[in-house]
């Protein structure tokens with residue numbers, strides 16, 4: 592009997608598939624391994640195979656893992672953000688994916704200034720049909736795509752967009768949602784790219800695609816996928 596593939600084997604095969612899909616689109620795709628609910632040992636197995644980008648959606652869990660695990664791990668905050676917890680994760684975070692409302696921008700700015708850091712962020716856009724998903728509406732995003740407004744947030748660097756497609760089997764719908772996010776990314780990037788550049792970085796991250804839909808996301812221009820269960824197996828705690 593063949594034994595089930597190990598975590599290392601699943602990670603390796605996913606990376607191969609991802610590299611192949613990405614090369615068709617002519618770009619590189621970063622894999623964020625979504626390790627929420629998973630024990631330190633699982634993360635360390637991925638770490639020992641060379642992986643460094645991990646995603647968490649709960650502040651306490653991210654902070655706990657970041658303080659126990661190697662300091663060269665890049666921690667991605669991918670969850671819905673409660674503003675009173677921003678100060679807790681900010682010292683550890685590499686990239687904040689879920690910036691979905693003005694209040695989050697304001698508190699991020701305030702706390703980033705306190706610790707004198709530049710914080711890299713992605714603006715989350717609401718592209719799904721489900722009203723339970725978070726994010727700026729496309730009109731709100733266009734409104735934010737004005738470099739003048741970013742003078743209020745001097746410690747933040749907008750590097751791209753993040754979005755989640757509707758949870759559905761309808762591949763056409765998923766494709767349409769990713770296409771719309773990708774086209775918004777190009778449109779607002781003209782203006783937000785100026786802000787990123789003036790602050791020493793560049794616009795270009797498009798964080799879309801999870802275990803169930805990453806191939807469609809990559810076909811439509813994703814540069815960063817957030818994959819959990821295909822690497823670490825199913826979670827007991829449901830995703831919020």
Ligand SMILES: *Cc1c(COP(=O)(O)O)cnc(C)c1O
Pocket residue numbers: 625627648669670801802803817818819820821830831
């Ligand atoms: C949990 C989660 C993922 C990963 O989901 P999988 O289906 O396990 O790959 C990706 N993005 C966000 C925002 C999540 O909360």
